[in-house]
Amino acid sequence: MSKLYIVPTPIGNLEDMTFRAIRVLKEVDLILAEDTRTSGKLLKHFEIATHMHSHHMHNEHKTVENLVKRLQAGVTIALISDAGTPAISDPGFLLTRACVENGIDVECLPGATAFVPALVNSGLPNDKFVFEGFLPDKKGRQTRFLALQEEYRTMIFYVSPHKLNKTLAEFVQYFGADRPVSVSRELSKLHEETVRGTAEEVLKHFEVKPAKGEIVVVVGGKSLK
DSSP states (O other): EEEEOOOOBBSSSSOOOOOOHHHHHHHSSSSEOHHHHHHHHHHHHOOOOOEEEEOOOOHHHHHHHHHHHHHTTTTOOEOOOOSSSSHHHHHHHHHHHHHTTTOEEEOOOOOOOSSHHHHHHHHHHHHHEEEEEEESSSTHHHHHHHTTTTOEEEEEEEOGGGHHHHHHHHHHHHOOOOOOEEEETTSSTTTTTEEEEHHHHHHHHHHHOOOOOOOEEEEEOOOOO
16 A cells, blocks of 8 residues: 655664664665765665655655655655655655645654754753744844744754854844853764853854854743743
């Protein structure tokens, strides 16, 4: 019976790949990969010989209809991204939605994603939180910050290294210099690091020591006191 599997892959440490993920990737008829070169190394490491097709943000609008037809014809497909869980700031949502709309089974395996360990090890409240992903580059950026000024839940952002200092300065501007911030980078990798402090303190740290690698920023919400 046809099914779409959403399969998380390690965000850095290959030991985070699950036995179930390996089995599914070996058993499906086709793997959709964000970057076949990157995923090819992962599949080779785990001796997975399943055929791959490219499925990324630049072509997913064009390929969804054909993939739905293949699934309806009985093909089983696994979707993976370069790292982490597909559809979390990565391609995957459009295909998942199309499958749901067409009555095709969708099964998402549990596994690696960057924002959960970043949230937990931040030391900030995690009983309620909001995942913001990547902020708009230009249009809508200020509007988003103004809306988030009243957010009382812990906020999670994905930030590229070259935009980190700008973003931290904006946190100081919109949330205040004393707002608690935690920056986690290179999670699960050799140079994993988490820097915690006020927005101003963390900004000063990275002005002296520019950040590299994949970054998740966790920001405390507005105090209700």
